Amino acid sequence: QVQLVESGGGVVQPGTSLRLSCAASGFTFTGYGMHWVRQAPGKGLEWVALIWYDGSKTSYADSVKGRFSISRDNSKKTLNLEMNSLRAEDTAVYYCARGEDFWSDSPHYYFDSWGQGALVTVST
Amino acid sequence: QSALTQPASVSGSPGQSITISCTGTNSDVGGYNYVSWYQQHPGKAPNLIIYDVSNRPSGVSNRFSGSKSGNTASLTISGLQAEDEADYYCSSYTRTSPYVFGTGTKVTVL
Numbered sequence: 001q002v003q004l005v006e007s008g009g010g011v012v013q014p015g016t017s018l019r020l021s022c023a024a025s026g027f028t029f030t031g032y033g034m035h036w037v038r039q040a041p042g043k044g045l046e047w048v049a050l051i052w053y054d055g056s057k058t059s060y061a062d063s064v065k066g067r068f069s070i071s072r073d074n075s076k077k078t079l080n081l082e083m084n085s086l087r088a089e090d091t092a093v094y095y096c097a098r099g100e101d102f103w104s105d106s107p108h109y110y111f112d113s114w115g116q117g118a119l120v121t122v123s124t
Numbered sequence: 125q126s127a128l129t130q131p132a133s134v135s136g137s138p139g140q141s142i143t144i145s146c147t148g149t150n151s152d153v154g155g156y157n158y159v160s161w162y163q164q165h166p167g168k169a170p171n172l173i174i175y176d177v178s179n180r181p182s183g184v185s186n187r188f189s190g191s192k193s194g195n196t197a198s199l200t201i202s203g204l205q206a207e208d209e210a211d212y213y214c215s216s217y218t219r220t221s222p223y224v225f226g227t228g229t230k231v232t233v234l
Contacts, residue, residue, distance in 0.1 A: 035223075037170075044127065044228040045162070045170065045213050047221065059222055062125070095169055109217040110160035112181065114169040 002026045002113040004096050009118030016086055020118055022079040022096030027113075029077040030054070033100035035111060036070060036081050038092035048094070049081065053102045064090075086122045093117040128153065128214055128226035135232040141202040144229045146214030147195060152224055154195035158217035161190060161199045165210045174199060201231070209233045 008020040022034070036048040049070040050059045058070050069082040079096050095118075097111035129147040136142040146153065146161075153159055159177045162170035172181055174190040177197060187202045197216070201208055214226035 037225075045164075045215075045225040047215075047223040047225060050222065061221070107158065107176075109156070109158035109223075110172060110175040110215065111162070111170070112172050112175070114171070116169055 002098065004098065004113060004115035006094065006096055006115045006118035009094065009120050011121045011123060012086055013124055014087055014122055017082070017084045018086060018120060020081040020083070020094055020096075020120070022081075022115055024077045024079065024096075024098075027098070029072075030074045031101060031103045032098050033102065034070075034072060034079045035097045035099045036079075037095045037097050037111065037114075038090075039095070039117075040089070040092040043092075046092075050099065051079070053100070083120070086120075088122050091120060091122050093119050125152075125218055125221040125224045128216060128224055130212075130214060130226040130229045132227070133230045133232065135234055136201075136204045137234045138204055138206065140204050141200060142204060142231065144199045144201075144212055144214075144231070146197040146199070146216075146226045148197075148216055148224070149195055151220065152216040152218040153192065153197050153214075155219060156217045157192065159190065159192055159197040160215045161188075162213045162215065163208075163210050164213065170213065204233055206233050 003025045051070045067085045071080045096115045098113040101108040161174035164170040177192045178190040
């Protein structure tokens with residue numbers, strides 16, 4: 001079955017960097033767009049970033065644009081999120097989620113599988 | 125891109141039906157039939173329960189149903205059960221973002 005496992009979370013100081021990874025298994029990774037979605041403590045879900053199945057296109061929320069970078073290694077079935085210039089307001093659980101099925105005849109604009117999340121805490 | 129608007133909380137007794145609204149604009153909810161709904165139990169990852177406004181993934185109970193009218197989408201839970209107590213989020217494809225989530229609704233089973 002589809003499995004997404006995040007890693008790389010931790011406690012970091014403001015202004016520093018952190019890299020999250022998400023290992024995918026149980027599906028054809030190269031056929032899907034992949035996303036990062038975050039949830040601040042006690043708050044709602046916030047879409048963060050998207051990368052197309054082949055890495056040719058990326059998109060970011062305004063709140064992270066210019067600071068975060070999403071990438072993927074299809075040979076390793078891994079999704080990454082490089083987070084720079086971290087701020088206290090970036091503190092959240094970060095989920096990787098499977099999105100667009102690029103080989104489907106039907107549009108696919110939803111997140112049908114999620115990882116368990118990785119906690120990132122930005123604090124002095 | 126502003127979050128879609130949902131009521132903060134909705135409650136109901138076992139067996140009753142409840143409806144959660146999700147209000148956006150014609151740039152998101154009203155402009156596309158790409159509204160999805162997620163259930164999230166405390167400490168757990170979200171789980172897809174409705175996609176494309178009214179479709180249920182396999183394995184999701186038919187007690188969950190979705191609809192849309194204009195800029196407002198709705199999730200109805202019929203025959204409310206204790207296990208339905210959770211947070212619920214809507215999401216929509218948008219013209220700009222490209223995705224936006226709702227503010228979230230806490231469902232309480234009385």
